[in-house]
Amino acid sequence: MHMANELLSVPVAGATLTIAGGALAFITRRARKIIDADKLALMGILGAFVFAAQMVNFRLPAMPGTSGHLVGSVLLSIVLGPTLGAIVISSVIIIQCLIFQDGGLLALGCNIINMGIIPCYAGYYIFKTIKAESWQNTRTYVAVIIACVVSLEIGAALVPIEAAMSGVLLVPMSTFLVTMLGVHAIAGTIEGIVTAAVLGYLLQVRPDIIGDSLHGKIRLSKPAVIASLSIFTVITAAGLSLLASGMPDGLEWSYAERPDQSDFETTIANESTVIPKVDAFQEKFSLMPDYTVRSSKLGQTAQLEYEPAAAWTSMAGLIGAFLTMGFIWLFAQIIRKRSNSKPNPDTIAA
Amino acid sequence: MHHAHIDKFAYQDSPVHRLDARVKFIVMVIFMAFVISLPPNSVVILSLYAIGPFAVLVSGRIPLRFVFKQIIIVSPFILVLALSCPFYDRTPVSVSFGPLSWQITAGWLRCCNILAKFTVTMMCIIALVSTTRFTNLLEGLGKLGIPKILTAQLGLLYRYIFVVIDKAQHMLLSRRARSSNYLGFRNELKTASAMIGSLFIRSIDTAENISIAMQGRGFNQKWRSLSQMHTGWADYLFIVLSAIYILALELFAKPVLT
Structure with a gap:
């Protein structure tokens, strides 16, 4: 579910980075009031714990060869509270991006929103609203599972929405969305079951951790919970309405020209000269202009229009690029040999 | 490991x-x-x-x-x-x-x-x-305006990531040594959740020890680093x-x- 740079356009990447950065700045400012050295170490180690917990895999039934593992955002936000949970998970995502190169640097904003902030807050508040008073009650564990499924699904639904806003992918948004939701429904259920099992284990072994006594938890009043939930609903609804109007490609396809069938008659004709002008204007200034092959010259020309010059330029470009890289590599090798043949002062000292 | x-x-x-x-x-x-x-x-x-x-x-x-x-x-x-x-x-x-x-x-x-x-x-x-x-990168990011809490937290996370992963690998190794075949989903889940849970408890205990050590050495919310x-x-x-x-x-x- 880590998004890569390539799925995003620069405006979307910039906007999501700004949102994620702002949210993190807000969260850390709130957290600063309650944080001291204690919690700093605690948060750091728990971040490391998330990495380690993701290594503990287990075989799944009905699907031989597959194994599941924990993501941990809901677990952390239930134990630590959503604010500290979000900080921990966001820093895990930053480390995954920087050290393990999982997820792009420009897509970091998206990833922090999708997998960090939203699952932590959504999961926590859903859990809070559904759970029963005591941990002995089955409803509490059902609440954990529902919180995991819903929070993961919301995060997963954001991925195709962000990709569609960027306009990079060709996959229709509905297909992508359905796939993501389907996969994450399974993943979320597994996550929920494991989270509930881990919480049950912790309750047996260290009830003090579960029982709200772990310091540094930020409590929220009931109105705050309801307000956040309603904001959340609005955001989700906005995302869903975007889906409804998102990609009218089926419609466009049916009334406009079809490049694969040259004898296909367009069913709509409009004589107005305003429309082409508006189109041209939009093309000039839109952030994600429609994908056109015909106007491009990278050696790929439109059907039957053969442009030999562009083809040769592209070939020269490719060969030149690889020759340059080969040259750089050789050059570096030669320099390295020369510096290696000199006596190394360190080895003499040793 | x-x-x-x-x-x-x-x-x-x-x-x-x-x-x-x-x-x-x-x-x-x-x-x-x-x-x-x-x-x-x-x-x-x-x-x-x-x-x-x-x-x-x-x-x-x-x-x-x-x-x-x-x-x-x-x-x-x-x-x-x-x-x-x-x-x-x-x-x-x-x-x-x-x-x-x-x-x-x-x-x-x-x-x-x-x-x-x-x-x-x-x-x-x-x-x-x-x-x-990574420490230099974090310090640079801190100078560029990333909140200090976040960089300090990232620094700690980076410092302990391999320590905790090491613990997890020990546990995984011992699970492999003790289980020869598939035990059914219920037992697999029970084992995995117990492993994760005890990893969690150990992590919290480690964090407590570390923060005691940090306070013992006079940590006052300021992250110091040698690099200039x-x-x-x-x-x-x-x-x-x-x-x-x-x-x-x-x-x-x-x-x-x-």
């Missing part, structure tokens, strides 16, 4: 390693933004964009095999999405390359574009991370060279090749 010290090359020494972390970070981000903003059907020009990160990698003495292995490890998700493109755009395009010319669909073009962009930006981020020590960030002539040279490179690509290569 053995585990991948993924950023082990950051501890080498080379002219690129000695550059200011802030300079490298900003240049890389700007360069990546330029790469991402290339039109979605350009393929060949991306090989020119690959030269820059390649030069940094080579002059930083990062083995190329390591770089490509790393790219392949993280590629599955993007690979699936890129390979789905040919199914959705079957507009025939005739591609000509030098003396050759043949027909493919526009979807394949976009697939190649996404994969090429992925390779270039991955080279970029690997070049940044494996030529910069300064931008020297080499950094300015790097900025100028990258600016020339990016501008040359934008002004001369892009009009011809896209």
